[in-house]
Amino acid sequence: xxxxxxxxxxxxxxxxxxxxxxxxxxxxxxxxxxxxxxxxxxxxxxxxxxxxxxxxxxxxxxxxxxxxxxxxxxxxxxxxxxxxxxxxxxxxxxxxxxxxxxxxxxxxxxxxxxxxxxxxxxxxxxxxxxxxxxxxxxxxxxxxxxxxxxxxxxxxxxxxxxxxxxxxxxxxxxxxxxxxxxxxxxxxxxxxxxxxxxxxxxxxxxxxxxxxxxxxxxxxxxxxxxxxxxxxxxxx
Amino acid sequence: xxxxxxxxxxxxxxxxxxxxxxxxxxxxxxxxxxxxxxxxxxxxxxxxxxxxxxxxxxxxxxxxxxxxxxxxxxxxxxxxxxxxxxxxxxxxxxxxxxxxxxxxxxxxxxxxxxxxxxxxxxxxxxxxxxxxxxxxxxxxxxxxxxxxxxxxxxxxxxxxxxxxxxxxxxxxxxxxxxxxxxxxxxxxxxxxxxxxxxxxxxxxxxxxxxxxxxxxxxxxxxxxxxxxx
Amino acid sequence: xxxxxxxxxxxxxxxxxxxxxxxxxxxxxxxxxxxxxxxxxxxxxxxxxxxxxxxxxxxxxxxxxxxxxxxxxxxxxxxxxxxxxxxxxxxxxxxxxxxxxxxxxxxxxxxxxxxxxxxxxxxxxxxxxxxxxxxxxxxxxxxxxxxxxxxxxxxxxxxxxxxxxxxxxxxxxxxxxxxxxxxxxxxxxxxxxxxxxxxxxxxxxxxxxxxxxxxxxxxxxxxxxxxxxxxxxxxxxxxxxxxxxxxxxxxxxxxxx
Numbered sequence: 001x002x003x004x005x006x007x008x009x010x011x012x013x014x015x016x017x018x019x020x021x022x023x024x025x026x027x028x029x030x031x032x033x034x035x036x037x038x039x040x041x042x043x044x045x046x047x048x049x050x051x052x053x054x055x056x057x058x059x060x061x062x063x064x065x066x067x068x069x070x071x072x073x074x075x076x077x078x079x080x081x082x083x084x085x086x087x088x089x090x091x092x093x094x095x096x097x098x099x100x101x102x103x104x105x106x107x108x109x110x111x112x113x114x115x116x117x118x119x120x121x122x123x124x125x126x127x128x129x130x131x132x133x134x135x136x137x138x139x140x141x142x143x144x145x146x147x148x149x150x151x152x153x154x155x156x157x158x159x160x161x162x163x164x165x166x167x168x169x170x171x172x173x174x175x176x177x178x179x180x181x182x183x184x185x186x187x188x189x190x191x192x193x194x195x196x197x198x199x200x201x202x203x204x205x206x207x208x209x210x211x212x213x214x215x216x217x218x219x220x221x222x223x224x225x226x227x228x229x230x231x232x233x234x235x236x
Numbered sequence: 237x238x239x240x241x242x243x244x245x246x247x248x249x250x251x252x253x254x255x256x257x258x259x260x261x262x263x264x265x266x267x268x269x270x271x272x273x274x275x276x277x278x279x280x281x282x283x284x285x286x287x288x289x290x291x292x293x294x295x296x297x298x299x300x301x302x303x304x305x306x307x308x309x310x311x312x313x314x315x316x317x318x319x320x321x322x323x324x325x326x327x328x329x330x331x332x333x334x335x336x337x338x339x340x341x342x343x344x345x346x347x348x349x350x351x352x353x354x355x356x357x358x359x360x361x362x363x364x365x366x367x368x369x370x371x372x373x374x375x376x377x378x379x380x381x382x383x384x385x386x387x388x389x390x391x392x393x394x395x396x397x398x399x400x401x402x403x404x405x406x407x408x409x410x411x412x413x414x415x416x417x418x419x420x421x422x423x424x425x426x427x428x429x430x431x432x433x434x435x436x437x438x439x440x441x442x443x444x445x446x447x448x449x450x451x452x453x454x455x456x457x458x459x460x461x462x463x464x465x
Numbered sequence: 466x467x468x469x470x471x472x473x474x475x476x477x478x479x480x481x482x483x484x485x486x487x488x489x490x491x492x493x494x495x496x497x498x499x500x501x502x503x504x505x506x507x508x509x510x511x512x513x514x515x516x517x518x519x520x521x522x523x524x525x526x527x528x529x530x531x532x533x534x535x536x537x538x539x540x541x542x543x544x545x546x547x548x549x550x551x552x553x554x555x556x557x558x559x560x561x562x563x564x565x566x567x568x569x570x571x572x573x574x575x576x577x578x579x580x581x582x583x584x585x586x587x588x589x590x591x592x593x594x595x596x597x598x599x600x601x602x603x604x605x606x607x608x609x610x611x612x613x614x615x616x617x618x619x620x621x622x623x624x625x626x627x628x629x630x631x632x633x634x635x636x637x638x639x640x641x642x643x644x645x646x647x648x649x650x651x652x653x654x655x656x657x658x659x660x661x662x663x664x665x666x667x668x669x670x671x672x673x674x675x676x677x678x679x680x681x682x683x684x685x686x687x688x689x690x691x692x693x694x695x696x697x698x699x700x701x702x703x704x705x706x707x708x709x710x711x712x713x714x715x716x717x718x719x720x721x722x
Contacts, residue, residue, distance in 0.1 A: 011344025019341030023327065023334070030329040030367065090325035094383075096291055097325075098342035099315035161615065165608055169598035175591065179612070182588035183619060186626040193630065214626060225618055229611045232531050235293070253602035253705040254683060293534075 016100045020108035027085055028112075034081040035119050042074040042124035046131045057134035064195035067128055068151070068188050071117075072181070074124065078116040079159040080176045082109060083167035096234060106230045110160045117152045134201055143198040143207045147191050150212060153219040154187035161226040164233045183222075190215035242267040242391060242420040243288065247297035250283055250444075257283045258444045260297070265437060267390075270421040272435035272452070274428050276464055279441040281424040282321070285393050288422060289319045302391060315343055318389035320397050320413065324380035328369040332360055332379040335368065336386055343387040354382035358408050373400040381409050392417070395424045428460050471670055478667045481660035485653065493653045502566040509559040511658040513582060515665045516556055517620055519549030520589065524617020527610035539606040539704045542613050544672045546592050548665060553586045581627040588616050596702035606704055680706035 028034060049066050050056070058066055086092050095105055125144070129137035137144075162180040166172040190211045197205035243265040250258040258280045265271045273281045286292045288301055290310040299306040301313045319325075326335045332355060340347030355361045358378040368376050377400040384392070397413055398406045411417065415434045425431040432438065438455050440448030440463045448459045489507045523545035530538035560579050561571050574580060595612055599605040 011342060015341050015344070019338050023330065023338045026334060027327055027329045085327060085329070089327050090323040091327060093291060093319075093323070094325035094339065095342060097289060097314060097317065097319055098339070099311060099344065100342045161611075165595070165611060168604070169595065169608075170600070171594070171598045175595055175598060178591045179588070179595065182584050182591075183615070185584050186623055189626060189630055210629070214629060218622065218626065221618065221622060222615075225615055229531070229614055232607050232611050235607075251603075254680075254687070 011098070011100050013101055013104055016104045017108055017111075020104065021111060024108060024112040025115075028116075031085075033084070034078045035116055038074040038077045038116060038120045039123035041077060042070050042120060043127045043131075045070045045073065046124075046128055050132060055132075058132045059134040059199055059201035061192075061196045063133055063199040064192045066132065067125075067195065067199075068192045070128075071121070071124060071151070072155070072184060072188055074120055075117060075155050075159060076177045076180065078113060078120070079155075079163045079180060080166075080173055082113055082116075082160065082163040084172075087167045092234065102231050102234055103227070105234070106160065106227065109163070110156050113156050113159050113163075114152060117155060121148055121152075133199065135199065140198045144195065146207060146212065147194045147198070147215075150194075150215045150219060151187055151191035154191075154215060154222070155184065157219060157223040157226045158183045158187070161222075161230065161233075164230065186218050187215065190218065241265060241300070242269070242302055243271070243422070244300040245297065246299075248284075248287070248294055248299055249296035250280075250287060250292060251295050252283075256444045258287070258441075261439075261441075261446055262297075263437070263439060263446075263449055265420060265422070267420050268418060269436040270415060270423060270434055271437045271439060272428075272431040273422060273424045273439045273441065274426075274431070274448070274460065274463060275441035278443070280444040281441060282395060283444075284441070285319070285321065285395055285422065285424055288391075289317055289393050290314055291319075313391075315387055316389055317391045317393060318384035318387070318419075319393045319395075320380055320384040321393075321395035322399070324368075324376050324383070326368055326376065326380060326383060329367055331366055332364040332368065332382070335379065336382060339383055339386050345387060347386055350386060350388075351382065354385055354412070355379075357412060358382060358405070374402055374405055377401055378405055378409065381412055385412055390419060392419045392421045394421060396426065397423070428463075471667075471674060474663070474670065475667050478660065478663040481656070481663050485657045485660045488653045488656065493649045502563070505559055505563045505566070507653055507657040509556060509563055511654070511661040512552055512559065513556045513578070514658060515661045516549045516552040517582075517585070518662075519545050519552065519665060519669075520585065520620050521617050523549070523613045524620075527613035527617070530606065530610045531614075536606060536704060536706050539610060540673065540676055540706055542610060543596075543704045544669055544676065546589060546613060548669055548672065550586070550589055550592075552665065553582070553589070556582060557586065577628040577630065578624070581624045584623055584627070585616075585620055588619060592616070593702050597700070600700055602705040605702075609704075676703070677706065 046066070049058075049070070053062070053066075055062075083092075086095070096102075125148075126137070158180055162176055162183065166176040166179065169175050194208050194211035194215065197208060241264045243263070245264070246262050248258055248261040249256065261284065263271070273284060275281055283292065287294055287299065287306070290301075290306060290313060293307045302316055304310075304312045306313070326332075327338075330338070333351065336347065336351040336355075340351065352361065355364050358381055360375060360378050360382070363371060363375065364379075368379065371379075377397075381397070392413055394413060397409070401409065413419075413421070415421075423431055423435070432452055432455070435452040438448060438450055438452050438460075439446065440460065442463060447463055448455070450456075450459075485507065489504055493504075493507075495501055495503070523542040526538050526542035526545060529535075530542060557579075560582070564573050564576070564579070565571050572579075592609065592612060596605050596609050599608055
């Protein structure tokens with residue numbers, strides 16, 4: 001044994017999490033690899049929908065479908081980038097060499113993806129209201145925020161898992177969306193159904209509770225699955 | 237105090253698919269000693285290093301690092317090992333100070349003073365606030381030395397640690413990762429002549445099998461030539 | 466290990482399938498509304514159930530793989546997904562034919578079972594590409610198991626959610642079978658379910674036997690060649706079994722004798 005007696009207390013989760021989040025923020029602010037692309041992509045997609053559907057204003061089912069499909073595809077860009085810096089620059093190994101709890105990496109990545117999505121929506125939702133939405137945004141906003149929160153949660157738990165699954169493969173940009181999109185269909189389905197009455201042509205309708213509960217349960221189940229299997233993606 | 241083995245391998249085996257990457261490696265390294273690992277490409281040198289670093293699990297045999305059996309007690313030795321390999325394990329967008337701050341937090345250290353001390357030792361304190369992508373490979377390697385030593389590890393695992401360093405930089409890191417550091421070391425090298433001078437024990441691997449295992453003093457130079465044939 | 470009793474199993478499966486077909490065509494009455502076309506139901510529905518059970522089994526085997534790190538569990542999971550994918554294509558084709566016959570369209574979005582099934586197939590279609598894209602065999606096995614567990618959980622949940630989303634337009638053959646179907650239908654249906662399950666199990670065991678045999682063959686070849694000058698194995702999506710050639714390996718060769 002080494003002659004120096006060292007206290008080998010495990011590093012505190014909160015300290016590690018704060019350090020990892022600070023790292024994520026700095027890397028993104030300096031490289032601009034994810035968030036600007038996601039936001040710009042969403043606005044471009046709204047323009048595409050305008051021409052593809054040949055409509056100036058959308059409401060109801062169509063509005064909610066266009067909004068959610070756009071958000072989902074924009075989220076794919078973030079999911080694909082989420083672990084790239086760690087896989088390419090050795091952050092995974094550096095993390096595994098430390099005594100820090102493995103699940104802190106999951107928490108930090110999930111929170112990072114959530115932050116990506118929030119910034120995306122700060123850009124995409126007003127842009128959508130401006131460019132495509134037939135009715136006013138303000139009355140619909142409270143209901144929309146609830147659905148967005150639950151939808152984001154679903155994208156976060158599945159995106160973090162699939163991002164980690166795909167990043168160390170030879171075709172990660174393809175596998176990420178191919179695996180995560182089918183898994184996200186129930187999220188899309190529930191979120192789109194819950195959003196469509198809110199974006200109704202004759203003013204915001206009530207939130208359909210059934211879809212919100214289903215969505216929340218789906219988030220919960222896949223949150224637990226992601227938590228349970230994430231560690232196995234780290235070790236070698 | 238009796239000299240305890242810092243590393244104890246008995247019949248260590250690791251497969252890569254159906255192929256054996258390491259077969260039946262048995263050796264023991266006392267605390268404070270240096271093991272040099274030599275061999276041609278694909279001999280299993282890096283695999284051995286990653287196994288000792290707890291990044292890979294052994295498939296057979298017993299591995300004990302700093303008195304703890306792997307892989308079950310990996311948690312106990314993480315944080316007491318410093319790995320310095322081909323990859324710096326640093327974020328290119330972050331500066332040296334920021335990278336070291338992340339690692340200090342991962343190791344549960346308040347490492348600012350230690351980081352400054354190390355950065356000064358490798359003469360990087362002036363450029364420690366620039367993103368690593370703007371630095372040369374040799375400079376990044378010097379920061380990587382700081383990263384590997386930040387938590388004052390008892391065991392150093394070095395994979396060609398001086399590969400990107402010029403002679404001056406090599407001299408700078410010598411007190412940190414050289415023999416004088418007093419740490420137990422495992423050095424992987426392609427340069428037998430250079431590494432023999434600082435080794436106590438030499439392990440020669442060929443296709444994952446032990447071909448040479450001898451004290452550095454009594455090593456037959458012909459055996460090394462044979463190793464790379 | 467898997468080769469044992471394979472022949473009697475195969476014969477039983479063959480007999481059960483023959484009996485199912487004979488009874489379905491000559492003994493079960495023709496459906497009042499759909500007539501002869503309804504016979505495809507005896508193929509389609511049991512096949513779909515067996516396929517989904519196969520996916521769920523693959524997820525359970527994957528859990529066992531992650532817990533034990535035994536590559537044989539990965540092989541079980543892999544073969545199960547592989548087989549269920551093949552069965553699944555048959556389900557989609559037979560379902561499409563049935564839809565064309567009874568509703569006049571090849572595809573019907575208001576049929577939740579069909580839609581959920583398509584989603585499940587789309588997801589599992591990425592299993593082989595995922596495996597193939599990971600070179601390190603051990604990591605490949607582990608990542609594939611993570612996928613199989615996630616997808617295995619997705620199977621039932623997805624069915625519930627898609628069904629919630631669709632109005633109940635079509636006869637629910639699955640849910641309330643005893644209420645809807647007269648006696649003879651039921652007998653043939655359950656018999657068909659058993660035969661399809663037997664078919665799946667037989668094919669599964671057959672492929673497991675073959676994979677084991679080739680792993681042993683490679684191990685023996687390696688032993689004979691003295692492990693010298695061995696080329697790196699080709700990149701592959703097939704799990705690597707750690708089989709010893711002399712029974713020394715943990716998952717010994719003797720098991721298959």
